[in-house]
Amino acid sequence: MLLLLSPWIIGFVAFTMGPMVLSFYYSFTHYDLLTSPHWIGLDNYRFMFGKLTLNGQPNQGDPFFWTSVQNTLWIIVFGVPLRIFFGIITAMLLTRPKRGVNGYRTLFFMPSMAPTVGASLVFVYLFNPATGPINQFLGHIGLNQPLWFFDPTWAKPALLILGLWGIGDAIVLYLAGLLNVPRDLYEAIAIEGANAWQRFRYVTLPMLTPVIFFTLIIGIIDGFQYFDQAYVSSTTASGGVGSPDNSLLFYSVWLYEQAFSYFHMGYASAMAWVMFVATMALTAVLLLTSRRWVHYGGGLS
Amino acid sequence: MMVANHCVLIAVSCAFLFPVVYMFFTALQSDNQALTGSLWPNPFMWSNFSTVFHDINVAQYAWNTFLYAGLSTVGVVCSCVPVAYAFARIDWRGRNIVFLLVLSTLMLPNQVTSIPLYILWAKQFHEWTGIQFIGTLKPLIIPSFFGDAFSIFLLRQFFMTIPKELSEAMRVDGANELQILWKVIVPLAKPAIVAVALFNFIYAWNDFYGPLVYLAQSPDSQTLSVALSAFRGIHHVDWNLTMAAALIFMLPVIVIFFLAQRVFIEGITLTGVKG
Numbered sequence: 001m002l003l004l005l006s007p008w009i010i011g012f013v014a015f016t017m018g019p020m021v022l023s024f025y026y027s028f029t030h031y032d033l034l035t036s037p038h039w040i041g042l043d044n045y046r047f048m049f050g051k052l053t054l055n056g057q058p059n060q061g062d063p064f065f066w067t068s069v070q071n072t073l074w075i076i077v078f079g080v081p082l083r084i085f086f087g088i089i090t091a092m093l094l095t096r097p098k099r100g101v102n103g104y105r106t107l108f109f110m111p112s113m114a115p116t117v118g119a120s121l122v123f124v125y126l127f128n129p130a131t132g133p134i135n136q137f138l139g140h141i142g143l144n145q146p147l148w149f150f151d152p153t154w155a156k157p158a159l160l161i162l163g164l165w166g167i168g169d170a171i172v173l174y175l176a177g178l179l180n181v182p183r184d185l186y187e188a189i190a191i192e193g194a195n196a197w198q199r200f201r202y203v204t205l206p207m208l209t210p211v212i213f214f215t216l217i218i219g220i221i222d223g224f225q226y227f228d229q230a231y232v233s234s235t236t237a238s239g240g241v242g243s244p245d246n247s248l249l250f251y252s253v254w255l256y257e258q259a260f261s262y263f264h265m266g267y268a269s270a271m272a273w274v275m276f277v278a279t280m281a282l283t284a285v286l287l288l289t290s291r292r293w294v295h296y297g298g299g300l301s
Numbered sequence: 302m303m304v305a306n307h308c309v310l311i312a313v314s315c316a317f318l319f320p321v322v323y324m325f326f327t328a329l330q331s332d333n334q335a336l337t338g339s340l341w342p343n344p345f346m347w348s349n350f351s352t353v354f355h356d357i358n359v360a361q362y363a364w365n366t367f368l369y370a371g372l373s374t375v376g377v378v379c380s381c382v383p384v385a386y387a388f389a390r391i392d393w394r395g396r397n398i399v400f401l402l403v404l405s406t407l408m409l410p411n412q413v414t415s416i417p418l419y420i421l422w423a424k425q426f427h428e429w430t431g432i433q434f435i436g437t438l439k440p441l442i443i444p445s446f447f448g449d450a451f452s453i454f455l456l457r458q459f460f461m462t463i464p465k466e467l468s469e470a471m472r473v474d475g476a477n478e479l480q481i482l483w484k485v486i487v488p489l490a491k492p493a494i495v496a497v498a499l500f501n502f503i504y505a506w507n508d509f510y511g512p513l514v515y516l517a518q519s520p521d522s523q524t525l526s527v528a529l530s531a532f533r534g535i536h537h538v539d540w541n542l543t544m545a546a547a548l549i550f551m552l553p554v555i556v557i558f559f560l561a562q563r564v565f566i567e568g569i570t571l572t573g574v575k576g
Binding site: 001012105106111115117125132165169173221225228235236239255271 | 309411414510569570
């Protein structure tokens, strides 16, 4: 038994638990890889939240930490519900036809498997303000043509649209959830004289809550780690990490910059731990509230 | 009603296809035409693909990506099958708690471990072995030989569905656990093993963060994802060539996906709904 488990035990100690302990230690140090880690207590955390005192003088702290937090919360608050909303609607459209469902499902699912780097490059091209097809189309129908990845207010919405293109894995989950709803529930509520909205509100939606809950948790965890699309689109379109005007400086992007561009390994470790704790806390809160709104049963567990 | 439904679905399909179609046709345009935003190539520049292969060394990047994806897939399958077997088919004290530990590592953000792991590969592992790890594919491949939580989970779910009587019969005949795993479980679990292999291959093929951390400074060992992300800046290439390279990068994923779509859809459903 131990022999069978040994790959995981070694991997867990060497590549997960050990690094986590090290990372926790580094978060209390100043470490630039060139000299040994130097213990500075809570200063990394003070610097992060702007409560540091250096040589008796108050220090402003990290000027971009809260920017990165705000950007990350923005993409979670708008991105996650949008994915759930469009995911459910598309999945519901897929439950109706008798033919062609597998074809549509395959087509919708495919982009979610596509490499994020490739997808980001394609969307930077599609959203090119001057020559991209999206703005040309908007021009033809007489609408405003945003500068997208070159405009701090429109860069994140462009990423939302890129995110919707990769919504297929959620559609597959919702479709599976919808097909699991027992028919007799619909028959029962139809006898009571319920209309389409009431059928959705009192049967479909409650029965989907376990899948919604799952995609919500995954969405939040992924949201905190949002990196590839932001890094690639900001460096490809307007030429700098997080640009334009730090509107694409997400938490993970700033953490990566701190660690691997500036080699502030101690500070980056502290940022990673704050992110880890925040993810855990949010997940725990959601788990606690889930008892009130997530309905288990009907074949879903 | 049905017709309207199909109309909406066809419209949604077009929206999903649009980026791929545009990428494909832009990849075949001339440098100047790619700046006009038009769709249909005039003339068709099939030579763009050979340009990308010769001038920007896409073949080397593709080979590196294939090495990373292929070897780490071998690693994940070899390490996760026995581990999943121990969780699914053998009773031992504390099994459920240890399995919870496996699942909890799924929640762990990549960023928390990536910094200390980078330091370990750069310092300690390098000093103990004398091997240079940073700038090579090794830090990306080696951990996959020591288990992956998602794959262990998926395999365990599948192994549990195999009837106990089959392994009991062999155990009565005096077979040990390894023989049972090899002769009974592995042949019956082929669909799940294929799913795990394909998921890992595509995950590694697409992976950007890992290769960026370890390979960003070493042009020769870069994967397609890292090389492509810096393409336009470093090589001063035009959009048509960028799209041609992106197409070469995405094509294997699209082909594998269409050949094995059922495997992926069942895998996603198994983890999401019954989890």
